[in-house]
Amino acid sequence: MHELIITPFLDDYVVLCPGNHGGLRLPLHQYRELVQVAADGGRCPPWLADAVRQGWQFDISGRPLNELAVVRDESPHGYVRATYELNLGCNYDCEHCYLGLKRFEGLAWPERERLLYILRDAGVVWLQLTGGEPMIDKLFLDVYGTAYELGMMLTILTNGSRLANPKILELLTTHRPHEITISVYGATEASYDGLTRRRGAFKAFSRGLASAHEAGLPLKLSLIITKTNAHEVEQMQAMGDALGIPHHLYVNMSPTIYGGAETLPSQSVEYLRKRKPFTGCNAGHTFFHVDPHGMASICKIGRDPNISLIEEGVDGLVRLGEIADSLLLRQGGCTGCGLQGTCGTCMPLVQLYRKAKAPLAAYCQHREPREEVAG
Ligand code: SF4
Ligand code: SF4
Incomplete structure (x- = not known):
């Protein structure tokens, strides 16, 4: 069972430790080094052992990287x-x-x-x-x-x-x-x-x-x-x-x-x-x-x-991504609403409230919340 996850994350590369907070950010060349060490069945480099000791207070020096870490590949899709x-x-x-x-x-x-x-x-x-x-x-x-x-x-x-x-x-x-x-x-x-x-x-x-x-x-x-x-x-x-x-x-x-x-x-x-x-x-x-x-x-x-x-x-x-852009666009009664800038309800949630014929006050600034919901 692994103790570390070494992975791309958005524009970064990080080391994470399941069950623990925090993470270590890696430059690309160190991520690549770890990918290679894992592929070769090599041991954890001393710089990683030092960082883990400092970050999470346990010792991994000299251990095979494959045994203690999952090294994740880059994904072209970018979902994290x-x-x-x-x-x-x-x-x-x-x-x-x-x-x-x-x-x-x-x-x-x-x-x-x-x-x-x-x-x-x-x-x-x-x-x-x-x-x-x-x-x-x-x-x-x-x-x-x-x-x-x-x-x-x-x-x-x-x-x-x-x-x-x-x-x-x-x-x-x-x-x-x-x-x-x-x-x-x-x-x-x-x-x-x-x-x-x-x-x-x-x-x-x-x-x-x-x-x-x-x-x-x-x-x-x-x-x-x-x-x-x-x-x-x-x-x-x-x-x-x-x-x-x-x-x-x-x-x-x-x-x-x-x-x-x-x-x-x-x-x-x-x-x-x-x-x-x-x-x-x-x-x-x-x-x-x-x-x-x-x-x-x-x-x-x-x-x-x-x-x-x-x-x-x-x-x-x-x-x-395209679906998201179209769903988040203000539409229906919200088109051109002057209060859009301060609206706290995203468009998909507005749609659900409308379908439910909910009182406007439950989701829209054009009503004072408490009276209408109470009524
Ligand atoms: S019934 Fe209650 S506990 Fe079950 S999913 Fe719904 S909110 Fe959660
Ligand atoms: S304030 Fe009301 S009408 Fe305006 S964007 Fe928000 S939900 Fe739509």
Whole structure:
């Protein structure tokens, strides 16, 4: 199992250490030297051993480079980040869940394995595994293990309910992720089980959180605030503080990915937050999203048009940049809007709100937020 990833990254070359923060930037000639050393089955050069000792305090001097590092090739595609939704299925039924139907569907193993190699060939270094609940997917362990072996830095978005599972804990502690973000739906059984509409959900979450914390995994908490749990915000924050786990609030609820409005009544009006001005993003250019069927889209919100990576392979991605440019262009009622410069809602999200016939205040500056959403 490798301890380092040596890889091109945008216009740079870097050394990364799974499970650890930070990285070492390499000039091209040192990256090339490492590619050659790995191809020749040689030992780690002293300059790399020194840098690793300084950066991460462990000793690799004299060890064969191939044994301790994955050396990634250059990719002509230039994507460095991706999100992969293993399966939309979930063991919860949250009132605010933007996935709507949450169908249990995903690729069989041979296609999934192929997909992971396509992500590697696209240049993806940072991969987020998500769902639905990714850890209830029957191929989660295989997907995680293969992505890790291919030299990707992994993050996981989870509800935490399966984190006490011994097989999952064993894999995550031996093959450390970069980060695990656990969504938190309440500080008490009443609000947590109420929001997720599952009895026993709070107990499963509490067990998972305790096990992952005890195992020293790199955790973050995303505190999801809806009408059901808004009275417990301080308790939820205190839960993170008591464990020394960083946390942030997630407060603006979106329509479903199908443009459904059923999630919007869960919005806590008190916590509705004005979005920061949207100043553009690299969706479709340096990152992309892949759904459970291997369909690549610019992001989780702008899912159409999309490209079948299983049918077209990595070369299908050449069309994604053009798709991104057309999706992000202001259109419909936003064409020529004088407030565009300070608008916090990107165009694909505006489209979902419109499809859901959401109150204008939920996404557009032409209304005062709180009154209209409350009404
Ligand atoms: S845990 Fe996540 S994926 Fe599952 S229902 Fe809740 S919000 Fe949706
Ligand atoms: S302020 Fe409203 S109309 Fe203007 S760009 Fe944003 S969403 Fe569109």
